[in-house]
Amino acid sequence: MLAMRPTSCIYEVSWAAHTRERLGCVPCGYVEKVDTEKLFNTAVTAMLRSLDPYTEFENLQAASDLRENVAGRYGGVGLVIAVDRNPPQRVIDTATKEIDLILEAEKPKDDSIGPMASTLRPFTASAEPIPQRIAPSPSPPSPSQPTSPSQRASFPQRGKDPTGIIVMGAFEGYAFDAGMRVGDHLVEVEGRPVANLSPEEVKNMLRGPPDSQVNVAFIRDGVDGLQSVTLTRRLVRVPNVKLFQYLGSRDDGIGYIQLSGFSASSFAEMRVALRWLQQNAPRAGLDGVVLNLRGNPGGLLNSAVDIASLFVPKGSEIVSAQGRSFVRVAYKSTTEPVLDPSVKLVLLTNEATASAAEIVSGAIQDLDCGVIVGTGRTFGKGLVQNVEALPFDTALKYTVAKYYTPSGRCIQSVKYSEGGVNMADASTTTPNEDTQGTPTAPQENNNGPSTTDPQSRRNGRRKADDSDLRYLSDEISESERKVFKTRGGRYVRDGGGIEADVKVNLPKTSPLEITLISQGAMFDYAAEWSKFNEYRGEIDSQIDDIYDAFQGWVLERVKSGKIKLDTLYASQLNDLGTLLKELDRSDQSYTKAVEKGIQQLREDLAKEIKNDFVRNAKELKLDLADAIKQRYLPDTLRLSQNLQYDPMVATAIKLLQNNDQYQAVLTPRAAQRSLKADASAQTAATPAAQDTALSQTPTAERRPLRQLIFGLSERVWARGGGADVFPSEAESGMRLPALSPSLPGGRQVLEQTSFVLADADR
Numbered sequence: 110m111l112a113m114r115p116t117s118c119i120y121e122v123s124w125a126a127h128t129r130e131r132l133g134c135v136p137c138g139y140v141e142k143v144d145t146e147k148l149f150n151t152a153v154t155a156m157l158r159s160l161d162p163y164t165e166f167e168n169l170q171a172a173s174d175l176r177e178n179v180a181g182r183y184g185g186v187g188l189v190i191a192v193d194r195n196p197p198q199r200v201i202d203t204a205t206k207e208i209d210l211i212l213e214a215e216k217p218k219d220d221s222i223g224p225m226a227s228t229l230r231p232f233t234a235s236a237e238p239i240p241q242r243i244a245p246s247p248s249p250p251s252p253s254q255p256t257s258p259s260q261r262a263s264f265p266q267r268g269k270d271p272t273g274i275i276v277m278g279a280f281e282g283y284a285f286d287a288g289m290r291v292g293d294h295l296v297e298v299e300g301r302p303v304a305n306l307s308p309e310e311v312k313n314m315l316r317g318p319p320d321s322q323v324n325v326a327f328i329r330d331g332v333d334g335l336q337s338v339t340l341t342r343r344l345v346r347v348p349n350v351k352l353f354q355y356l357g358s359r360d361d362g363i364g365y366i367q368l369s370g371f372s373a374s375s376f377a378e379m380r381v382a383l384r385w386l387q388q389n390a391p392r393a394g395l396d397g398v399v400l401n402l403r404g405n406p407g408g409l410l411n412s413a414v415d416i417a418s419l420f421v422p423k424g425s426e427i428v429s430a431q432g433r434s435f436v437r438v439a440y441k442s443t444t445e446p447v448l449d450p451s452v453k454l455v456l457l458t459n460e461a462t463a464s465a466a467e468i469v470s471g472a473i474q475d476l477d478c479g480v481i482v483g484t485g486r487t488f489g490k491g492l493v494q495n496v497e498a499l500p501f502d503t504a505l506k507y508t509v510a511k512y513y514t515p516s517g518r519c520i521q522s523v524k525y526s527e528g529g530v531n532m533a534d535a536s537t538t539t540p541n542e543d544t545q546g547t548p549t550a551p552q553e554n555n556n557g558p559s560t561t562d563p564q565s566r567r568n569g570r571r572k573a574d575d576s577d578l579r580y581l582s583d584e585i586s587e588s589e590r591k592v593f594k595t596r597g598g599r600y601v602r603d604g605g606g607i608e609a610d611v612k613v614n615l616p617k618t619s620p621l622e623i624t625l626i627s628q629g630a631m632f633d634y635a636a637e638w639s640k641f642n643e644y645r646g647e648i649d650s651q652i653d654d655i656y657d658a659f660q661g662w663v664l665e666r667v668k669s670g671k672i673k674l675d676t677l678y679a680s681q682l683n684d685l686g687t688l689l690k691e692l693d694r695s696d697q698s699y700t701k702a703v704e705k706g707i708q709q710l711r712e713d714l715a716k717e718i719k720n721d722f723v724r725n726a727k728e729l730k731l732d733l734a735d736a737i738k739q740r741y742l743p744d745t746l747r748l749s750q751n752l753q754y755d756p757m758v759a760t761a762i763k764l765l766q767n768n769d770q771y772q773a774v775l776t777p778r779a780a781q782r783s784l785k786a787d788a789s790a791q792t793a794a795t796p797a798a799q800d801t802a803l804s805q806t807p808t809a810e811r812r813p814l815r816q817l818i819f820g821l822s823e824r825v826w827a828r829g830g831g832a833d834v835f836p837s838e839a840e841s842g843m844r845l846p847a848l849s850p851s852l853p854g855g856r857q858v859l860e861q862t863s864f865v866l867a868d869a870d871r
Contacts, residue, residue: 160508161525161580163494167504186315186323186340187283188276190295190308195633196273197294197328199335200304274303274311276327281743283345288338289327291739292636296335297326317342330639330740349375349408352748353382356762359389362396363765365758367748368416371408371465376415383419383447397453397765399758403483407464410440410493410512417472418442420454420479425515427472430493432510453771454479455761458609463488470607471514477597480774482761483609489522516593518603526581598777610774611764613757616728620677621721625663625729628672631736634659644741652730659733660722667715674715682707 274295279285364386431437493510585604666672686707
C-alpha cells in the first residue's frame with residue numbers, strides 16, 4: 110500500500126543539516142575509531158523506537174528479508190536451520206581438523222615460535238578416526254594469504270564448546286523431497302565444515318544461482334554413517350496456505366483451510382484451496398468451511414482485501430484506512446465471492462491473530478458473513494505501515510494510518526505516544542560530570558522519583574540519563590471502548606481486537622510444558638528416541654510407554670543441570686532475594702535466612718512444576734508425539750493428524766453441523782446478550798485475578814503462587830515489619846512469559862529459539 114510522504118522539503122533539508130552539524134564531527138574526531146554504519150543504525154533505530162514498535166529502519170539484510178517475506182518466495186533449497194546445541198562428535202571432529210589446517214597455514218615459514226604458541230593448549234582428539242570427506246575441502250590458506258579475522262572467528266576457539274547447525278524444517282517439494290528431515294545435523298556444505306558457523310553464514314553457503322546444485326553432508330540420529338544429498342537451488346515459494354482438506358468424512362461437506370500469513374501469493378493460494386474444496390465436494394455440495402487464522406501475524410493490506418473478497422458480497426466495504434497525512438481510502442470488494450453465500454463459514458482466531466488477519470476477521474464479522482470461534486480477543490493491531498525504499502538497498506517501515514472495519518471501528522488495543530527526550534528538559538551534562546566538564550564520582554541519589562519509575566515514563570517525563578527512550582504505551586480501557594453495529598444489527602466493540610462470537614476455553618499451557626519446550630527438551634528427546642527406535646507410521650499406540658521413559662530422562666537431566674525447572678522464575682527470584690537483603694545488610698544471619706528462604710522457594714516451585722507431569726499428561730503426550738512426528742512426516746500430514754486433537758476445530762464442526770445454532774449466533778438478539786454478558790464479566794474480574802501467573806489451573810489442583818512466593822521463613826517476614834514489605838504478585842513481575850501458538854490442539858507455547866529460514870529469515 111502506498112502512503113503519502115511529508116511535503117515539507119524545507120524541514121527535511123534543515124533536519125538533515127542539523128543532524129550533520131551535530132554528529133558530523135564524531136566519525137573523524139572521536140577518541141577511538143568509530144564504525145559509522147553501526148553508529149548510524151544505532152541512532153536511527155533509537156530515534157524510530159521512540160514512536161511505536163512497528164516503525165523501524167531496515168538495514169541491508171533486514172530489507173532483503175522483508176522483501177522476501179512480502180513476496181512469499183526466495184532463492185534457496187527449502188531448509189529452516191538453527192544453531193545445533195548438541196552437535197554429534199563428527200561435527201566437532203571436522204571443526205577441529207579445520208582449525209588445525211588454519212593454524213598450520215598461519216605458522217611462519219621458518220617454523221619459529223610465534224606469539225600465539227604460548228596461548229594454545231593441547232587438544233586430545235576423539236579416538237574415532239575421521240571418515241573420508243564426501244567432497245574435497247577447499248585448500249588451506251597459504252602463509253602468503255593468511256586468513257582474515259572474520260574467517261578465523263567462524264571456527265571454534267580452544268577450550269570453547271563447539272556448536273553446529275541443525276535442520277528445524279524441510280519444505281515439501283524442496284529439501285524434504287530430496288531426503289532432508291527435521292533433526293538432521295549438518296556436517297559440511299560443499300566440503301566446508303559448518304561447525305561454529307552461524308545460521309546466517311550457512312544460509313549464504315546454501316544460496317547460489319537458480320538451477321545450480323549444492324552438496325550437503327549430514328548425520329541423522331539413528332542412522333549409521335555420514336549421509337550426503339545434492340540439493341538443487343530453486344525459487345522457493347513459501348506457502349501461506351499450510352493445509353486444506355475435508356474434515357471427517359468428505360460426505361459431511363466441511364472443508365478446512367489453514368492460512369499462516371498474507372503475502373503477495375496468499376490470495377492465489379486461497380483461491381486454489383477453495384476451488385479444490387468445491388471441485389471435490391460431495392453430491393450434496395460444500396456445506397461449510399473452517400478458515401484457521403490462529404497465530405496469523407498478518408502481512409499485506411491488499412492481500413487481506415483480496416482474500417476477504419472471496420467471502421463477502423460484491424461492493425462491500427472491507428476496510429478503510431486514514432492517517433494524519435494519509436487521506437481516507439476505502440477498500441471494497443470488486444468481484445463476486447468465490448464461496449457461495451449459502452455455505453457456512455467459521456473463522457478460528459486467538460490472541461496471536463493480528464493485523465491483516467484481523468482485517469479479514471473484522472470484515473467477516475461486521476458483514477455477518479461468518480462466525481468467529483476463538484479464545485477471546487485477537488491481538489488488536491489496527492495500524493498500517495508503509496515500506497519506503499531508501500538508498501543502499503535499505504528501507505524504512507513506518508506507521509502511516511489506522512484501519513477501520515466496515516462498521517467503523519478501529520480494533521487497535523494499545524495507544525502509542527512519542528517517547529524520547531525533550532532538549533528543553535535535558536541537561537547538557539551527564540550525571541557524573543560537573544559544570545566545568547570535570548568527571549566526578551557517581552553519587553547515590555535517594556531523593557526524588559527514579560528516572561525509571563513506570564509512572565514517570567507514562568507521564569512522559571524523562572531525564573537525560575534515562576537509557577529507556579522508547580515509545581509510551583497505554584492499553585485502551587474498557588470504558589473507552591465504543592459499541593458499533595454489524596450489518597445485521599449485532600453489537601460489536603472497538604479498541605480491543607476482534608472478539609469471538611463463540612468462545613472456546615482451551616487448556617492452559619502449564620509451567621512444566623513451557624519450561625520443557627523453551628529448553629528444547631521435547632526436541633532433544635525425539636532425537637534420543639530416534640537413535641534406538643524405528644518409526645513405523647504411527648506413534649500414538651506407543652505414547653504411554655514413551656512418556657514414562659521421557660519423564661525419567663527429564664529428571665536425569667534436571668539432576669545433571671541440563672534442564673532447569675525454575676527457569677521461568679529465576680530472574681524474579683533473584684530480584685526478590687536482592688530486595689529482601691536490602692532491608693538489612695548489616696545482619697549476616699538475616700541475609701543467610703533470606704538465601705535459605707529463596708532456595709527453599711526454588712525447591713518448592715520445582716516440586717510444583719514436577720507435579721505437572723501428572724496434571725498435564727495429556728497435553729505433554731501430544732507435544733512429545735508431535736516432536737517425534739516432525740522427524741518423519743511432511744508438515745501437511747502431521748498438521749492433518751493433529752486436527753483430531755483440536756477442541757476449537759471440534760467446536761467449529763459442531764457449529765457448522767447445526768444450522769439453527771449457527772444462524773442463532775448471527776442474530777442480533779443472541780449477539781447482544783453475549784456482549785452484555787462479556788462486559789459484565791470484564792467488570793467483575795479484578796486485574797489481580799487476571800494477572801496472577803499460575804491462576805491458569807484451579808486452586809484446588811495447584812498451590813497458590815502467593816503461598817509459594819511469599820511463604821518464606823517467619824524471620825524474613827518479620828524483619829521487614831510485616832506483609833507490606835513484599836510486593837504484590839503484579840508488582841513483583843512473577844508472571845508467565847508471553848505466549849504464542851504452535852502446539853497441537855491450538856494451544857500456546859513460549860517462543861525463544863530463533864531460526865533461519867532456508868537461506869532467508871521469515
